[in-house]
Amino acid sequence: MIELVFAIHVVGLVGAAIAGRRSIQGALRVAAIAPAATTIWAAESLLSGREPVSASMTWVEQLDLELIFLADSFALMMTLLVSGIGALVFVYASGYFAVDARGSIRFPVTLLGFSVSMLGLVLAESVWTVFIFWEFTSITSFLLVGHKLSDPSAQQAAWRALMITGAGGLSLLAGLLVLTDDVGSVLLADIAGSQTASPLAAVLVLIAVGTKSAQLPFHSWLPGAMAAPTPVSAYLHSATMVKAGVVVMAVLGGAFVDSQTWQWLGLIVGAATTLWGGFVALRQRDLKLILAYGTISQLGLLVTLLAVGTSKAVFAALSIVVAHALFKSALFLVVGEIDIRTGTRNLDELAGLHRSMPVAFVVAVLAGVSMAGIPPLLGFAAKEAAVEAVLKLSGIEQVVAFIGIVGGSVLTVAYTFRMLAGLSRSPEDGRTITALAFRPAMAIPSIIVAGLGLVGFVLLGTINGIVTPAATELNAGSAVYELLRWPGATTALMVSAAVVLVGSTIGAAIHRSETATVLGEPEPVAARVSDASIDGVLRLSRRVTARVQHGSLPVYLLTMSATVVIAAAAFLPAVSVTHLEWAETPVQLVLGLAIAAAAAAGVQVRTRLGAALTLGAVGVAMSGLFILQGAPDLALTQLLVETIVVVGFVTGLGHLARTFPPVTQGWLSVRLGVAVMCGLGVVGALAASSAQPSGSFPAADLLRESVETGGGNNIVNVILTDMRALDTLGEVVVLAVVAVGVIALARTSRSPGRAQ
Amino acid sequence: MTIGLLIAVGALTSVGVFLITARSLSRIILGFALLGHAVVLALVAAGGEAGEPPLANRVSAETIANPVPQALALTAIVISFGLTLFLLALARRQQELTGDDLVEDDLEDLRVAQ
Amino acid sequence: MIRSQSPIVHISVRAATPLAAVAGIYLFFAGHNQPGGGFAAGLVLGAVVILRSVAGLRTPDDATVLVATGMAIIVAVAAAPLVWGDLLLDQKVVSLELPLFGKIKSGSALLFDAGVVAVVIGLIVSLLNGLAPAEFSPESPGDETST
Secondary structure, eight states: OHHHHHHHHHHHHHHHHHHTTTOHHHHHHHHHHHHHHHHHHHHHHHHHTOOOOEEEEEEEGGGTEEEEEEOOHHHHHHHHHHHHHHHHHHHHHHHHSOTTOOOOSHHHHHHHHHHHHHHHHHHBOBHHHHHHHHHHHHHHHHHHHTOOTTOHHHHHHHHHHHHHHHHHHHHHHHHHHHHHHHHSOOBHHHHHHOOOOOHHHHHHHHHHHHHHTTOTTSTTHHHHGGGSOHHHHHIIIIISTTHHHHHHHHHHGGGGTTOHHHHHHHHHHHHHHHHHHHHHHHTOOBHHHHHHHHHHHHHHHHHHHHHHOOHHHHHHHHHHHHHHHHHHHHHHHHHHHHHHHHSOOBGGGGTTHHHHOHHHHHHHHHHHHHHHTOTTSHHHHHHHHHHHHHHTOOHHHHHHHHHHHHHHHHHHHHHHHHHHHHHHSOOTTOOOOOOOOOOHHHHHHHHHHHHHHHHHHHTHHHHHHHHHHHHHHHOGGGGGOOOOSOOOSOHHHHHHHHHHHHHHHHHHHHHHTOOHHHHOOOOOHHHHHHHHHHHHHHHHHHHHHHHHOOOOHHHHHHHHHHHHHHHHHTTGGGOOSTTOOSOSSHHHHHHHHHHHHHHHHHHHOOBHHHHHHHHHHHHHHHHHHHHHHTOHHHHHHHHHHHHHHHHHHHHHHTTSOSBOOOOOSTTHHHHHHHHHHHHHHHHHHHHHHHTSOOOOOOHHHHHHHIIIIIOOSBHHHHIIIIITHHHHHHHHHHHHHHHHHHHHHHHHHHOGGGGO | OOHHHHHHHHHHHHHHHHHHTSSBHHHHHHHHHHHHHHHHHHHHHHTOSOOBOOBTTTOOTTTBOOHHHHHHHHHHHHHHHHHHHHHHHHHHHHHHHHSSOBOOOOHHHHHHHO | OOOOOOHHHHHHHHHHHHHHHHHHHHHHHHTTTSSOOHHHHHHHHHHHHHHHHHTTOOOOOOHHHHHHHHHHHHHHHHHHHHHTTOOTTOOOEEEEEETTTEEEEEETHHHHHHHHHHHHHHHHHHHHHHHSOGGGSTTSOOGGGOO
């Protein structure tokens, strides 16, 4: 079944590429089919409660490299989010791009490529499968953020995202190596079941999670990534890709339940991120940036809960994952619609939006209220679970988690309040916003996701039926929990009420004193630090490239030759001269010396004709050696080849100056040194190898085989045309390719247009 | 392997490496051809001691030379033959474009490094 | 190419052509039992082409046809066994009784070798045409165009 899911996506990729030639709208609609089908599959499997299906494909058996997928409850829940929101985003994007936009393949195919990568990541069951798809999501995210090729700030943001998430990928690789080495298995189930994880692995994995899920101090790429088209922001940078870190943290969490490093690092980073993100979101005026920092804040919340790692906290985290995916993607989709229809995302210019774009405003309120955690929406139930999870803790852990989660929630309420109040305030000068025509393709997906927040709250049983088994998959203790529509007058409800009260007061206060100049544009130090370090890395890589890729063929070849010397050095200890004799026959020695002399002449000779003749001399002497060695075929072929090559030399180079250009002196000593070392190295390696003869060859078998199955007496020929016929076929293909190349080169040079 | 063959292989390798690091394409071609010879000779010599030509109707299993490296060497000769001819055609083209056969630094590579 | 106008070169090359061709054909058929084979035969025949070119005699001028024919034969021979369910490049050995040559026992390898001969000759012809100095081809302005 999982194979089929991937197959549908591959078909979708091809279909989108074909449809994209005509129009981007068509391509996006075609691309929506595969995620939609996957959504139906995931929903059906979840509700039917079947045994999880799996799929695997061996890649390199010896290295334990296998692609393994398992569709358990957690994977299916994530699949539902990834593919469900994906399908809606594709539909939305078909409205986002102008109708007269030229056909484009790049955007639909890359976005669907991301969708497959994310699907692979959530379905993965072995760590290496996780890693591969993790990297795929980084790469597709890079391509999508940098989608506007003409916009330098988008390019810059794409680089920043790639550098940070790429560095995180390396950290993840290192962490997974440590983990698999400790546990001795590559299966996620085995790793989550073990409790042997080292602090090193905890730190490495958390760094990876931090980069991908935009935790302090790696968060700076996420606001920059808002340069991407809004469908991308809605899909990658709120609902799915940024959750990849959280997903990895969730599935590996079992291994770290007893790790103090994991808990405290995650707790502190998560709490700090949720506060910082909320605080900065309060100061933004660009709607998309408010949402981006809000996302950072919510991700911090998730990291905090998963670091705590109790069964209630895991359950709360997954509830928030679902709720957040719904309300945040709805908000992004609405903001994109506002942006397209009014031409601005600036809060100051959007006063009175509720009059000119009522539908969009209602969607924004619905999603915003869910984000603030106010009933009757899904966000409320999820946030209640989080607060309850914190109240169950004790000691200093509880204090930190409480500050993070309650503080973050207050800030969330505040920036939501401020945003919605800003949109609904009456414009001072009586201006009205001029909005373009209603676009159903954009509005409907946002209505659906925002409406799901309401429907989900009404049909909370269904949501529980999805979240509880998923949480149980990660932490067996979660089986007893479920989201409640109305918890009754509990402490948690009191806390929530206080949160809403304080948050809306802060939001209202900021809204009233809304003179942006007071607050100014925040420029977090972290962004500057990360930009500086990224610039440093890029500068370093340019400098390294300039050193190693200097464009000089002689230096490249010298480097390779020097490497040969180093490789040959390994053989030198095995050299022994005792078994070496001067020659099998005196003639052999004479011919060997003749070859050496002719080769040496090749260095000295100044004229091109002379060079051709030395080559010929070497070839003839080689033929002689082959005769002595008992290889008449080689001797014959060598002689003929040498004849043709010498003729080729004379004809091909005959029109060049008679003598070689003078040798440049600069590198001469280096070249001589490397050349002599190379010769000595090869001699050493050969002498060493002949000190350890490999025994006799199967002469009798070869004789018999040659006559009986090959039908020939010339064993060399039989080997070439029968036993190794495929090699010979390849060899003839090489000759044919050379002929084609020579003809092509000649034709280019003879073409009439060349002289101009 | 005998010292006579080792001298030949060593000299061919040294001269070959020296020539392929030259600036003149015709010297580079010469160098590649010589390196090809070095490899073929080493291959044949590594096959064992000299023997009778491997013709099934004329020799016995005791005196026969090892035919397997010979077959490999034959392929090597043919391939280096093809390579040499192709390089010659390239040198010819280079001469038509620039008037000589000097290998210049790759400007694209340098540009990347800027 | 250094086209000699000397009558001695002219006549001797013309006389040597059939002899060398016979030598090539001998190598071709000998290959399976004695030193020789398709590659060597192709080189000898190619050398004949070069000699004729040096002497200013007529030579084949379309290398493409030779290379294409050779490759077609080779691929056909290589793939044919697949048709009747054998492995790629599987050999068929047949015995033939020919006048002059006597009894020839050979296989599909002989056909394969014929393809090799065509490719090798094609390569050498392409080399002759490709490397020939520009001043001999009328439409090319020669070496002075270089900048």
